[in-house]
Amino acid sequence: MKTIFVIGKGGVGKTTCAAAAALLSSRKQRTLVVSLDPAHNLGDVLGVPLSGRAQEVAAGLWAGEVDMEAAISSYLEESARKLKDMYGYLKALNIEGYLDTIRLSPGIEEYATLEAVEEILAEGDERYELIVFDTPPTGLTLRVLALPKVSLLWGDRLMRLRREILNKRAAVEKIHGERRFVLDGKEFSLSTTEEKDGVMQELLRYTERVRRVNELQTDPARTTVMPVMNPDRLSLFETARAFATLEKLNMPVGALVVNKCTGKKEEAEVIARAEAELQRPARKIPLLEVEPVGMDAVEQVSSCLDLEEWLPHG
Amino acid sequence: MRLQSFWGVLKGFGSGLRYQSTEYLEYELREIENIFSLLLVGSFIGIPSPPSNISIRVLPYLAREMYVMGRKAGEMDDISGEVFGLFID
Numbered sequence: 001m002k003t004i005f006v007i008g009k010g011g012v013g014k015t016t017c018a019a020a021a022a023l024l025s026s027r028k029q030r031t032l033v034v035s036l037d038p039a040h041n042l043g044d045v046l047g048v049p050l051s052g053r054a055q056e057v058a059a060g061l062w063a064g065e066v067d068m069e070a071a072i073s074s075y076l077e078e079s080a081r082k083l084k085d086m087y088g089y090l091k092a093l094n095i096e097g098y099l100d101t102i103r104l105s106p107g108i109e110e111y112a113t114l115e116a117v118e119e120i121l122a123e124g125d126e127r128y129e130l131i132v133f134d135t136p137p138t139g140l141t142l143r144v145l146a147l148p149k150v151s152l153l154w155g156d157r158l159m160r161l162r163r164e165i166l167n168k169r170a171a172v173e174k175i176h177g178e179r180r181f182v183l184d185g186k187e188f189s190l191s192t193t194e195e196k197d198g199v200m201q202e203l204l205r206y207t208e209r210v211r212r213v214n215e216l217q218t219d220p221a222r223t224t225v226m227p228v229m230n231p232d233r234l235s236l237f238e239t240a241r242a243f244a245t246l247e248k249l250n251m252p253v254g255a256l257v258v259n260k261c262t263g264k265k266e267e268a269e270v271i272a273r274a275e276a277e278l279q280r281p282a283r284k285i286p287l288l289e290v291e292p293v294g295m296d297a298v299e300q301v302s303s304c305l306d307l308e309e310w311l312p313h314g
Numbered sequence: 315m316r317l318q319s320f321w322g323v324l325k326g327f328g329s330g331l332r333y334q335s336t337e338y339l340e341y342e343l344r345e346i347e348n349i350f351s352l353l354l355v356g357s358f359i360g361i362p363s364p365p366s367n368i369s370i371r372v373l374p375y376l377a378r379e380m381y382v383m384g385r386k387a388g389e390m391d392d393i394s395g396e397v398f399g400l401f402i403d
Contacts, residue, residue: 079370111367147365154364158372161350168343172336181378188377198375206371 001124002312003131003216004254005145008228009238010137013259013285015041016292017228018134019063020302021310023295026061029129033063034120036113036144037136040065047294058295062128066120072112113144118213130311138238142245148214149249155207162200166192220252224312228257229274231267231284236274243278254310256282283309344382351376351383 006018015035019042022033032054035042042065043050048057054064113136124131135141170192173179181188191197194204217223225246229235239256246253258271261284271282285304292301354372356363363369373380 082371082374105366107366111365151365151368154368158350158353158364158368161346161353165343165346165350168339168346172339172343175336181381183377183381186377190378199372202371202375203368206368 001121001129001131001222003121003133003223004226004310004312005133005135005141005223005251006226006228007135007138007141007242009230009235010039012228012230012235013292014228015045015134016298016301017226017257017259017285017305018042018132019045019298020305021226021307022061022063022130022132023058023298024302024305024307025130025132025311026058029060030127031061031130031132032120032124032128033061033132033134035065035134036068036116036141037134038068038109039136042134044293045298066113066116068109068112068116071116072108075108075112075115109140110143110147113140114147114213117144118209121213121216138242142242145217145249145251146245148210148217151210152207152214155203155210159200159203159207162197162203163194166194166197166200218250218252220312222312224252224254224310226254226257226310227278228259230260231258231262231264231270233270236270236277239274240277252312253280255280257285257305258282259285260287261285262287281309344386347379347382348386351379355383 004018004021006014006021008014008017015037018033018035022031025031033042034054035050040050042063046057046063048055048063050063050065052064052067052070054062057063117133120131120133136144169179169190173192179190181190191200194200227239227242229239243253256274256278258267258274261267261271263286271284275282283305285301288297288300290297292298352361353363354369354376
């Protein structure tokens with residue numbers, strides 16, 4: 001199974017391009033196009049109301065929109081449940097308050113989006129040959145794509161620290177025998193081995209999960225990024241910055257899509273500059289007379305694209 | 315009788331030695347447990363911390379470490395007391 005991430009500033013035509021690429025792909029293989037953008041447009045572009053469950057919108061083409069609010073809520077509720085299980089009897093620890101604070105914390109949207117991506121990849125593995133992701137505006141998307149690498153770095157550090165703790169506890173236990181820790185009448189045993197330590201097992205499980213995502217997103221045989229821009233300088237600057245980040249993350253990037261071209265002379269200059277700076281060809285899509293809404297319009301856009309330029313191969 | 319009390323003295327001596335030998339080790343252990351918890355909840359006090367994703371997953375298993383962190387926070391004014399305590403026989 002392969003993936004294409006379509007990225008770009010808000011309003012450049014990401015969703016339209018994602019739908020067009022997916023439509024092209026669906027003629028040869030089972031394809032899913034899914035929107036991660038909290039401000040969903042995919043259903044509008046395809047002319048079909050979409051939901052969190054993938055539905056077949058054309059032969060070989062499935063589409064869906066992730067409900068981000070619901071994803072964040074269920075992510076936090078799951079955490080609340082785990083915390084209550086362990087600490088529920090400790091009234092002093094205000095768990096509801098803690099979780100309400102986290103909900104507003106920077107980063108929650110990124111984690112929830114990454115979890116949504118993981119779920120889609122896991123469920124889609126056997127069902128589709130290609131998954132096209134219509135992403136949120138560039139800033140959020142890049143933070144989401146950076147998350148696996150960041151999580152791996154932290155995970156490794158924390159595991160090293162945890163091993164030191166476990167080793168020292170084992171050393172103390174050798175001398176004093178097994179110790180138990182009592183807090184508010186509840187007894188906890190202090191783990192000294194990795195197999196029995198809940199923290200270590202959780203860290204191992206989590207790092208394994210994000211390692212798999214990181215491997216997928218950096219594998220040119222399985223993933224490509226399709227950057228979409230408009231033929232103006234601001235769009236180019238943002239795309240160039242995004243490109244620099246993607247390089248650091250070792251993500252394979254395909255050709256540029258320059259959408260909404262009108263043929264003006266200034267545009268040609270921007271496009272030439274984009275090709276030179278980003279070292280890849282630019283594929284132009286003309287500004288359509290009528291807004292591309294509905295399957296016919298998506299077909300029109302897709303006729304401007306050659307999917308081979310973004311289909312991952314090794 | 316004499317043998318019993320002699321044996322009692324030896325046992326007391328032995329347990330005293332055991333406690334002395336692990337006192338510094340346990341101090342180090344508490345320090346690392348404290349750092350571990352601080353790292354995990356650090357985002358709430360403005361120090362670099364892992365994605366809160368990781369913290370939330372691991373928090374249910376950290377009763378002991380959170381307790382140590384709470385104690386340390388309370389004893390912040392008397393760190394020297396804790397360190398000097400290591401040297402008292």
